[in-house]
Amino acid sequence: MTNNPSAAADQAELFRQMAAGYDHAIRVFQPTYDAMLQLSTDLACAAATSRARCLDYGTGTGAALPLLARHFDAVVGIDPGKPMLDLARARVSQELGADATRVTLVEGTTASQPRLLPPAEFDAVHCSLVLMFIESDEAKLSALRALHSTLRPSGVLVLTEILRDAEAGDEQETFALWNAIMRQRGANDVLATRGDQQVHTLMHRCTDAGLRDLLDAAGFCSAVKVFQTLHTSMLVARK
Numbered sequence: 001m002t003n004n005p006s007a008a009a010d011q012a013e014l015f016r017q018m019a020a021g022y023d024h025a026i027r028v029f030q031p032t033y034d035a036m037l038q039l040s041t042d043l044a045c046a047a048a049t050s051r052a053r054c055l056d057y058g059t060g061t062g063a064a065l066p067l068l069a070r071h072f073d074a075v076v077g078i079d080p081g082k083p084m085l086d087l088a089r090a091r092v093s094q095e096l097g098a099d100a101t102r103v104t105l106v107e108g109t110t111a112s113q114p115r116l117l118p119p120a121e122f123d124a125v126h127c128s129l130v131l132m133f134i135e136s137d138e139a140k141l142s143a144l145r146a147l148h149s150t151l152r153p154s155g156v157l158v159l160t161e162i163l164r165d166a167e168a169g170d171e172q173e174t175f176a177l178w179n180a181i182m183r184q185r186g187a188n189d190v191l192a193t194r195g196d197q198q199v200h201t202l203m204h205r206c207t208d209a210g211l212r213d214l215l216d217a218a219g220f221c222s223a224v225k226v227f228q229t230l231h232t233s234m235l236v237a238r239k
């Protein structure tokens with residue numbers, strides 16, 4: 001996942017500690033989280049040429065899985081964090097009942113298990129708030145190449161990412177607004193500070209141009225930005 005073992009350990013620890021509180025915290029940190037997930041999962045379906053199989057890469061607590069399972073015959077959720085996956089498993093069984101068998105959960109990453117993703121396996125890949133936790137451009141590119149390879153011809157990638165503004169002044173303004181909206185939505189000092197720290201110390205955000213370069217280099221074409229809220233953008237790209 002990263003070239004820096006201590007950063008990797010910090011992130012794994014973050015998601016181990018955060019697992020139980022994640023579903024609450026993410027809605028404070030991402031004020032449009034539910035709307036984004038609805039849009040990104042609908043887009044994965046709407047833009048896919050077939051609805052057989054969808055991958056949710058970096059599924060976390062699996063919030064996208066029941067939404068994707070409404071559209072696709074089979075959904076695979078992959079994540080390196082066992083506590084996050086345990087919550088995803090509980091969510092799937094609670095929300096999908098008998099249809100939970102259509103969802104498979106796998107622990108790992110494209111870096112930890114290079115053969116994790118079979119070629120040309122999926123009609124759509126959904127990847128929400130994940131790439132920014134991969135440390136170097138090289139490692140991000142390698143993950144994007146694996147996602148590209150696992151898509152069927154003309155398969156679709158829906159990618160939601162926290163980006164970095166190219167201009168330092170814009171970056172400051174965006175963060176001031178982000179902090180204000182978190183507090184407006186009920187974050188106390190501790191939560192708002194934690195959100196700020198996580199973005200600045202544990203994330204490795206690309207600029208919009210940097211992300212597009214990586215998508216190009218991984219083989220994706222025609223990346224379209226379909227949504228933006230503060231520093232978070234959603235892009236749809238095709239194999």
Ligand SMILES: C[S@@+](CC[C@H](N)C(=O)[O-])C[C@H]1O[C@@H](n2cnc3c(N)ncnc32)[C@H](O)[C@@H]1O
Nearest residue numbers: 001015058059060080081084109128129130133
């Ligand atoms: C902010 S959460 C996003 C979870 C979920 N996709 C969502 O939208 O709520 C980031 C997730 O990415 C996972 N993650 C971190 N590095 C990863 C990697 N290299 N490959 C796949 N998942 C990774 C973490 O374990 C964590 O569950």
